[in-house]
Amino acid sequence: MLNRDQYTGCTVSMGTSRCFEKLSEEEQSVLDAKSVIISYKKGEIITKKGSFASHVMYMVSGLAKVYLDDGVNVLVLKIVPPGKLFGLSSLSEENTSFQYSSMAYMDSEIKLIEVGVFKEMLEKNSAFAKEVIETLSANNAQINGRFFCLTHKQSYGRLADIILCLSDMIFKTTEFSLPLSRKELAELSGMSAETVVRMLKKFNDDGLIALDGKNIQLKDYSRLKRISESG
Amino acid sequence: MLNRDQYTGCTVSMGTSRCFEKLSEEEQSVLDAKSVIISYKKGEIITKKGSFASHVMYMVSGLAKVYLDDGVNVLVLKIVPPGKLFGLSSLSEENTSFQYSSMAYMDSEIKLIEVGVFKEMLEKNSAFAKEVIETLSANNAQINGRFFCLTHKQSYGRLADIILCLSDMIFKTTEFSLPLSRKELAELSGMSAETVVRMLKKFNDDGLIALDGKNIQLKDYSRLKRISESG
DNA sequence: TCAAAAACTTGACCTGTATCAAGAAATCAC
């Protein structure tokens, strides 16, 4: 049999944004001089699509979603964990406003870096620029994989994806307390909140997970994986 | 009423890749020395996901699709018209293989640029690098809009999107001969080929388009637009 | 030029998942 490529609906890309490692101490301090760290409470809007894109962001601690919203539907593009740069669309000369909205899933500390100084670094330090290109590409690839899943997998697979993703990439343990509501899980997996409830229940009844309100424990990782893969 | 944001399932982003304008004549000729122009016949594979990413590509003439494929389903990420750079995921240091497959929709001439020399330009010429970042961001934004549509609009809206997109961005006229099969339209709009046939027929019967085999004439642009917008 | 293959079309059927409704549980605000 052909080795069928796998995509996941996972919302978090690997690794951290490593561009800052390429800056000299002096450059870093120039950057820091034009940066502030802001605290956001759970549920607070961080950026609103269409508003003036004056900065790029770096997640220091916490968790946020980056999403599109047309007033009726919401599509979560990605979840931003600590160590990640986001809001890079602000670098565009053509689009001076944010292309995406973002919201804190939990209390978060976010470093806002003035876009002018960030661009200045791109000009001065090509290793930095290359790292930023790397970040953009990785981000691209990850969202495209998610795109594939949300359009071609069915609900069980998509929900399994999200559960595995949260476990593997965010909480790094098989038992955790969800900071997300069912509605938010629904946005992530591209389905209705009611369907999420039903499917979580099914997973619970089938012994794949143990569910207790907001607490989830993965009981059968490999079967979840199989569901994720088979769609 | 709130101004509801609009996204389209359109597969082509605006404008052309302008990074080359930032190169000096000398840099351009260094680049050209490491480039070749290759002709592809309609239906030929240009890059295969997973194969060694030795070059980035520039569409000189023709039309191609960039897509993901898991062996069962196909998702077209974008259509590449002349004047566009593609395959930029090759720039990643981490992924030395193509992240996406691509195929010629019609006979095409494509310039293959050796990835090493392209990276060299990124290092040397920061205006060039900034333009590439711009291209990546625009590409991002465009695919995300498409992502939104394919997950939240229903079929009529998605098909209307594609028809309008082909008319506005590719053929630049309201009457054209489709180089794509129904199957390919289906991939683009994320539905089955049978459904495409049925919906095209409906559009035809409703006087939105005049259909004659591969020939499409847009009869009621504004109503198509409304269908596209209302989903 | 003609047979074989591919693409297109139409109909019948079926199912995954959204939507609506309504009650239970949890959370929030004062």
Next chain:
DNA sequence: GTGATTTCTTGATACAGGTCAAGTTTTTGA
């Protein structure tokens, strides 16, 4: 602490659009 919201859960219902099958038309290639 208690009433008011907001979430969560479950059931009933509806339908968009996929799948399968079978016929027709177009394209291909020897």
